[in-house]
Amino acid sequence: MLFYVLRRTGAALATLAAASVVIFVFIHLIPGDPIYVLLGDEATPEQVEALRTRLGLDRSIVTQYFYWVGNVLQGDLGTSIFFQDPVTLIIRDGAETSILLACVTMVWIVLLGVPVGVLAATRHGTWIDQGLSGIAMLLASIPTFWVGLYLILIFAANLGWLPSSGYPSIFEEGGLSNLRYLLLPSLTLAAPNAALILRLTRASMLDVAKEDYVRTARSKGIRPQRVVIRHILRNALLAVVSAFGFTFAALISEAVVTETVFALPGIGRLVVQSILRRDYPVIQGVILVIVCLYLIINLLVDISYRYLDPRVELE
């Protein structure tokens, strides 16, 4: 087990290292010189040269890469061109919104996806099952921003029940009631992902229901509900719980669109705005942080999966 953990961690670190090279090279492939973005077009050649030397951009790309990695390892992601603030601080500011949004969304996904998936599986083959599976597929086919815009129109503009955009921190005035700002965004983001979990729960339940031990349990005369909960659901949830991990990681980046629709000050919107502003240090930093998060969650999921079910031979 320890060997397995070490091997997976090593592989994740190797992927992270490769990803950091990809990010760095990609950012350098972007057309346009960041010096001119910083100084504007009217800079004198002396100013340009001075800044180039100061930022280390006159050195070779390999040197620059190791310089960047060295700083990242010390917790320094560079300085934003647009805000003139450290990138780490800017990411920290957006993190509260993004993490809370992802958490609230996960609550919806679990509450909607799992029970409905179980319902569909226990009614396998009936019109209830077919209807629910159809609805799930429909939800997975809807662009989130389209749903978001109509939710704003109905619940914010017409009914006035909920705020349409923005999110004040829960640590500021209003406290936890500020979470209502996240209600519409989280539902928007949850819809396609809950549909995915529903389908997965259903498929996983149906797979487990074919196992011998389920037949044994039934023939022993155990009550059907008990078989479903104790024997089928318990084992089926293994696959579903691991999908929660991937879904959570995916939410952080899928939120790019949702945060833009609802003007939430999160990391996703930060990426889009930084791209439009050509704020390279921020783009580079945010993508690195998200990839890192992605890999950590994948690693934890793999390890816990192996821990929960020793039969699983990954690879």
Added chain:
Amino acid sequence: MTRSLRPFFDLFATRPLAMLGLVYLVVIIVAALGANVLVHYPPEQIEPINRLSPPSWEHWFGTDHFGRDTFSRVIYGSRLALLIGVGVVSFALATGVPIGILSALYPRLGRVLMRMVDVMMAFPSLLMALGLIVILGQSVANAILAIGIVYLTTTARITYGVSLRLREETYVEAANSMGASTFWIIRKHVLPNMISPLLVQASFVFAFAQLGAASLDFLGLGAPPEVPSWGNMLAESRIYITRAPWLLFYPGLMIVLTAFSLNLVGDALRDRMDPRFREMLGNRGR
């Protein structure tokens, strides 16, 4: 009806919803091809007097903030939707399939290639597409390329998985021991067995290409603003949602119906597929 198409039609006869999806897709293809005959107004014709007018007999889906006919733009938008879908699927197949097959046949090369695919998959798909657009520049071709690169990874993985299974098959071993060339084995045994998993993958990728392209358009990083794509129509009409909510309804509905139909068709095909390969295909392109 030729014999080879028979099981295909039998399948859809038992799945009415998937059949409807198939019919819808045919309608979209016809609309895209015959766009110039089907519409009464050119999609870029501006009528300032008729700005933001609601659906009427003259303008079935209403008009936008320039007084352009939304119906015309929706119909012309189907051309772009098909172009994006076909482009992304072709790119993903043309790159992902060779990578997957070569990786399975030459394990040493495979280790390198599949590690590279792993690294690419560590990037969340939408972020990767956004990043690629920034490097490549904003155009329809680059949107196709960016989304295509995202789905190259999943296509390569699936092809790799299927090829590994096929490599173990007795008939492949037999062909190999009889001295058949690698190229011959790929052409005669590997590719024909791969058609149905790839068809399923293609329909899912086509569906997610629609949603991906719409997201890029909405963020202002997809097709250039003058192109009448469904995503651009939504992005442009966004600020008029309270005054003219119908403007957002039709383009959005088209995206939903297209993606839904493709998912239904893909799902029906998958259920009919060889169970050994079924598990490799998730219901999402990623």
